[in-house]
Amino acid sequence: MERQKRRMKVKRNRKISKIIVALLIVCAVAGTVCGCGMFPLFETDLEDGTAGKDDDLIVIGYSQLGSESIWRTANTASMQRALTQENGFFLILENGRQRQENQIKSIRSFISQRVDYIVFSPVVSTGWDTVLQEAKDAGIPVIVVDRMVDVKDDSLYTAWVGTDSRVEGEKAGYWLEQDLKKRGRQYDDINIVILTGTEGSSAQMGRSAGFAQIASRYGNWHILDEGCGDFTPAKGKEVMKEFLRDYPDIDVVVSQNDDMTFGALEAIHEAGLTTGIRGDIMIISFDAVREALELVEQGEINADIECNPEQGEAVAEVIRKLERGESVEKKNPIEEKVFTISNVGLYMDSRTY
Ligand code: GZL
Numbered sequence: 001m002e003r004q005k006r007r008m009k010v011k012r013n014r015k016i017s018k019i020i021v022a023l024l025i026v027c028a029v030a031g032t033v034c035g036c037g038m039f040p041l042f043e044t045d046l047e048d049g050t051a052g053k054d055d056d057l058i059v060i061g062y063s064q065l066g067s068e069s070i071w072r073t074a075n076t077a078s079m080q081r082a083l084t085q086e087n088g089f090f091l092i093l094e095n096g097r098q099r100q101e102n103q104i105k106s107i108r109s110f111i112s113q114r115v116d117y118i119v120f121s122p123v124v125s126t127g128w129d130t131v132l133q134e135a136k137d138a139g140i141p142v143i144v145v146d147r148m149v150d151v152k153d154d155s156l157y158t159a160w161v162g163t164d165s166r167v168e169g170e171k172a173g174y175w176l177e178q179d180l181k182k183r184g185r186q187y188d189d190i191n192i193v194i195l196t197g198t199e200g201s202s203a204q205m206g207r208s209a210g211f212a213q214i215a216s217r218y219g220n221w222h223i224l225d226e227g228c229g230d231f232t233p234a235k236g237k238e239v240m241k242e243f244l245r246d247y248p249d250i251d252v253v254v255s256q257n258d259d260m261t262f263g264a265l266e267a268i269h270e271a272g273l274t275t276g277i278r279g280d281i282m283i284i285s286f287d288a289v290r291e292a293l294e295l296v297e298q299g300e301i302n303a304d305i306e307c308n309p310e311q312g313e314a315v316a317e318v319i320r321k322l323e324r325g326e327s328v329e330k331k332n333p334i335e336e337k338v339f340t341i342s343n344v345g346l347y348m349d350s351r352t353y
């Protein structure tokens with residue numbers, strides 16, 4: 001009932017705003033005729049007007065955190081594929097360019113445009129309470145996608161669709177544990193360096209915590225250092241170069257996304273070293289984008305922990321349920337695998353990113 005009442009209110013407000021816009025146009029034209037200049041037409045009303053063209057479309061204000069990685073591009077594409085006008089949605093997509101203040105600005109503009117839903121991937125976990133309270137006060141449901149928010153009151157968002165980065169980190173630890181056993185190296189001293197993603201993002205914190213939890217069981221695993229590659233190839237290469245300069249005997253690189261791995265591989269090759277199942281340095285990566293899986297197939301990357309960006313359809317489903325007044329799960333995790341040379345061949349053809 002609440003949703004219907006809110007939508008009726010939004011429709012009524014839209015009608016009122018259209019009358020205001022029409023009056024403004026009349027005044028503006030009259031103003032021009034009498035030479036007293038145009039009133040500024042409120043962008044959002046035009047926007048609202050367009051969005052209102054077919055009132056049955058569900059208007060989605062979507063703030064994507066950036067376009068820093070292949071994974072991110074695939075995630076955005078997945079949302080655009082699902083939230084189309086044919087599927088009953090009017091999507092307003094804004095790119096936060098990796099800055100929280102840009103995302104907060106977008107969310108505020110979605111609130112003033114009175115969208116039906118706000119969907120966003122938070123670049124970092126904290127600092128969202130105030131703006132999400134504003135969305136709640138405006139009666140606009142918020143759906144968090146991919147990364148997670150850390151808020152005092154979790155009624156500030158209706159649902160989360162994403163992947164469990166802590167589990168992904170644990171999977172990396174479990175894979176290393178069983179691979180060392182397989183090689184008869186479970187008692188060797190293992191020197192590890194970690195390339196971390198965007199500082200304070202749930203993906204970085206989850207993967208770090210998950211891997212650390214397994215690593216803490218083994219006194220012979222030595223985490224020599226970790227450095228922030230911000231999920232990009234350039235920074236990943238820069239940090240890996242420093243590691244190679246500071247540590248002569250690295251056994252394992254844990255790189256929290258494939259883009260940083262590509263940069264790290266360049267640095268390792270430039271240092272005259274090799275990687276993978278027959279190489280000097282083992283590589284454990286995250287995301288499992290196609291380019292990286294090809295390197296798993298060639299034995300250059302030992303294991304790639306999937307982080308599935310195909311989240312658009314799950315988000316659309318949550319919204320459709322809410323539209324029907326049905327209850328939704330607070331957490332909607334997406335299924336993920338671990339790829340190694342022994343299974344990657346089975347999946348290469350079906351990969352969509
Ligand atoms: C993970 C996602 C991360 C990817 C990176 O859920 O937030 O952000 O692992 C991306 O590739 O930049």
Ligand code: ZN
Pocket residue numbers: 162163164165168203306307308
């Ligand atoms: Zn993930």
